[in-house]
Amino acid sequence: MKNYYQPELETAPREKILEIQNEKIVRQVKNVYDHVAYYRKLMDEKGVKPEDIKSVEDIKKLPFLTKEDLRVAYPYGLLGTDLKNCVRIHSTSGTTGKRVVAFYTQKDIDMWEECCARAIVAAGGTDEDVVQVCYGYGLFTGGSGLHGGSHKVGCLTLPMSSGNTDRQIQFMMDLDATILCCTPSYAAYIGESLAERGYRPGDNKLKAGIFGAEPWTEEMRQSIEKSLGIKAYDIYGLTETSGPGVAFECEEQTGMHINEDHFYAEIINPDTGEVLPEGEKGELVFTALDKEGFPLLRYRTKDICILSRKKCSCGRTHVKMTKPLGRSDDMMIIRGVNVFPSQIETVLLKEGYPPNYQIEVDRVNNTDTFDIYVEFSKEMFSDKISEVQAHEQALSAAMRSMLGIGPKIHLVAPKSIERSEGKAVRVIDKRKLV
Numbered sequence: 001m002k003n004y005y006q007p008e009l010e011t012a013p014r015e016k017i018l019e020i021q022n023e024k025i026v027r028q029v030k031n032v033y034d035h036v037a038y039y040r041k042l043m044d045e046k047g048v049k050p051e052d053i054k055s056v057e058d059i060k061k062l063p064f065l066t067k068e069d070l071r072v073a074y075p076y077g078l079l080g081t082d083l084k085n086c087v088r089i090h091s092t093s094g095t096t097g098k099r100v101v102a103f104y105t106q107k108d109i110d111m112w113e114e115c116c117a118r119a120i121v122a123a124g125g126t127d128e129d130v131v132q133v134c135y136g137y138g139l140f141t142g143g144s145g146l147h148g149g150s151h152k153v154g155c156l157t158l159p160m161s162s163g164n165t166d167r168q169i170q171f172m173m174d175l176d177a178t179i180l181c182c183t184p185s186y187a188a189y190i191g192e193s194l195a196e197r198g199y200r201p202g203d204n205k206l207k208a209g210i211f212g213a214e215p216w217t218e219e220m221r222q223s224i225e226k227s228l229g230i231k232a233y234d235i236y237g238l239t240e241t242s243g244p245g246v247a248f249e250c251e252e253q254t255g256m257h258i259n260e261d262h263f264y265a266e267i268i269n270p271d272t273g274e275v276l277p278e279g280e281k282g283e284l285v286f287t288a289l290d291k292e293g294f295p296l297l298r299y300r301t302k303d304i305c306i307l308s309r310k311k312c313s314c315g316r317t318h319v320k321m322t323k324p325l326g327r328s329d330d331m332m333i334i335r336g337v338n339v340f341p342s343q344i345e346t347v348l349l350k351e352g353y354p355p356n357y358q359i360e361v362d363r364v365n366n367t368d369t370f371d372i373y374v375e376f377s378k379e380m381f382s383d384k385i386s387e388v389q390a391h392e393q394a395l396s397a398a399m400r401s402m403l404g405i406g407p408k409i410h411l412v413a414p415k416s417i418e419r420s421e422g423k424a425v426r427v428i429d430k431r432k433l434v
């Protein structure tokens with residue numbers, strides 16, 4: 001038995017998907033040109049007219065939009081319809097400093113919730129499930145998106161929001177939650193908190209988790225799956241395109257299917273803007289094919305990933321994206337070497353450390369300093385200085401072989417690094433490089 005929420009759309013043959021996309025893009029570009037003066041100007045400057053866009057093949061003729069455009073056009077400059085047709089706003093969590101406000105019509109909300117429903121069903125969800133939503137509710141899209149998706153599937157929805165871990169655990173155990181939705185860092189924290197209270201992985205009724213909103217590694221997935229006794233699925237999205245559910249993982253767990261009947265994806269070279277062929281790594285760019293309130297065309301996400309059209313065993317035909325390696329903004333250049341926090345997480349978990357760490361970069365006497373604070377696991381804990389130093393050196397050497405640069409490791413006592421209830425803050429860069 002295969003699990004789909006909208007089987008005809010999720011498993012549609014390629015030609016059918018293209019047909020849907022081509023029909024939608026012609027309408028969307030015309031609508032945006034007529035309603036969004038900001039984008040009309042960009043198209044005029046590039047010499048592109050709505051008539052030039054006859055199919056998704058022509059999308060590459062359109063100008064890009066960036067976060068900077070969203071900032072300039074804030075708040076109403078990219079609205080795709082009259083404000084009176086909009087029923088809600090959401091806003092980014094401001095991870096990279098600039099807030100974005102996105103507008104939704106009721107149709108946009110329905111489409112978004114359907115995308116989240118697809119993700120829940122792909123993770124094994126049915127109307128018999130109890131879905132505990134501990135993404136934040138409010139301006140952040142995580143809570144509302146999965147909440148709406150859970151309703152659409154007919155699950156019993158626990159609108160917990162993030163935080164208050166004692167209460168999360170109480171409801172999880174008392175109401176037999178079967179699917180957990182939160183950031184992976186919060187899932188790790190919940191797993192740790194359950195163990196501290198004496199629960200073993202099999203003591204809860206959870207079968208799956210739908211985790212996203214921040215980068216996480218395969219090693220982190222295995223660690224969460226073990227600590228909660230579940231299968232952990234990835235989900236991806238961003239406020240600018242609606243929220244979580246733009247792409248989601250199926251049981252094959254080899255990348256996330258992008259909901260291509262609503263979002264057209266391209267991979268570009270972030271330096272030149274050139275569209276790259278399938279299989280090449282680059283920046284993900286989305287065109288919303290049928291959004292009304294905030295219909296962004298060719299929006300540059302800054303997320304770096306690879307697209308694949310390899311046939312998937314789940315039967316879905318939509319293109320898959322790899323986990324984003326991290327945002328291009330997340331990449332640190334330390335002493336000339338490119339370093340992603342996800343590489344550090346991979347090494348830590350492989351070496352048997354818990355996923356509690358913080359990276360600190362600074363510049364002293366014109367040289368970058370690179371420090372990683374990592375918690376001891378209980379088994380490793382030692383009060384002998386020589387043992388601590390040996391662990392620190394071994395970990396630094398493992399980091400050097402992965403990154404090409406050796407950080408100074410500081411092993412700290414269990415529980416001394418602040419736990420995350422939403423998106424984890426992993427990097428403190430004090431260099432103030434602009």
Ligand code: ADP
Nearest residue numbers: 092093094095212213214215235236237238239
């Ligand atoms: P903010 O930009 O303030 O964090 P959002 O909440 O809209 O605002 O976050 C969207 C971003 O979160 C994405 O562009 C991506 O970088 C990150 N993200 C979302 N889901 C995932 C995921 N599953 N894996 C990695 N990164 C993710």
Ligand code: ZN
Nearest residue numbers: 250312314316
């Ligand atoms: Zn699949």
